[in-house]
Amino acid sequence: MSLEKDAKKIQEKIGFTESKKIYQADCAQKKQ
Amino acid sequence: MRPKKAIRNIIYTGKYKNQEAVFKIYDDFRITDEPISLKIFNKVNKSNILKAPELFNYKIINSKKGWLVMERIPEQAKTFKTPLNSGEQREFLNLFLEYKKYFPKKPTRDLLLAENLSSDKFQITRLNNGF
Numbered sequence: 001m002s003l004e005k006d007a008k009k010i011q012e013k014i015g016f017t018e019s020k021k022i023y024q025a026d027c028a029q030k031k032q
Numbered sequence: 033m034r035p036k037k038a039i040r041n042i043i044y045t046g047k048y049k050n051q052e053a054v055f056k057i058y059d060d061f062r063i064t065d066e067p068i069s070l071k072i073f074n075k076v077n078k079s080n081i082l083k084a085p086e087l088f089n090y091k092i093i094n095s096k097k098g099w100l101v102m103e104r105i106p107e108q109a110k111t112f113k114t115p116l117n118s119g120e121q122r123e124f125l126n127l128f129l130e131y132k133k134y135f136p137k138k139p140t141r142d143l144l145l146a147e148n149l150s151s152d153k154f155q156i157t158r159l160n161n162g163f
Contacts, residue, residue: 002036003039007057011044014089016055018046027038027061 045104047087052109059097067092067100068141077134082127 011018041058048055058064067090074084090100112124139147146157 003042003057005057006059007042007044007055007099010057010091011046011055012089014048014101016044016048016053016101018044018055020045021042022045022054023041023043025040025042027040 034141052106052146053088053101054085054104055101057099061096063095063144065092065095065141067098070100070102072136072140073134076136079130079134082130082134090142122140 040060041056044055046053046055067087069088070084074087085103085105088101092098112120114123146154149157
């Protein structure tokens with residue numbers, strides 16, 4: 001499951017009402 | 033190594049128990065203890081001028097994955113924007129000293145093997161391993 005889907009599921013479970021996504025950090029590739 | 037498009041974390045604003053809040057979910061390739069660090073810092077911090085957001089709720093799934101809900105910093109909260117003038121530089125340094133004053137002097141949890149290294153060796157290991 002994607003992190004975004006996990007987030008929605010947890011928010012619903014704990015009663016967090018989302019208004020806006022403000023940040024997303026993508027994984028940087030490790031240089032070889 | 034993780035796939036190219038893996039997401040490390042996502043942050044949302046919203047409301048939690050009728051309070052303005054921030055929800056952060058993370059799944060990092062590095063070990064992180066953000067919720068615990070925030071919780072412990074708030075416990076030991078007695079400063080009246082330097083505050084960290086209050087931790088409302090959290091769950092650590094494993095050493096690299098979890099989520100937290102914390103207080104949302106008000107829009108009017110003061111932030112520094114570079115370049116700083118001399119007065120702002122002095123203010124920043126005072127806040128930094130305040131931070132150092134209340135930051136725990138000794139580890140508040142069991143350290144990982146790598147964290148037991150001397151600071152120079154730790155940084156070399158960190159750079160070599162990408163954590």
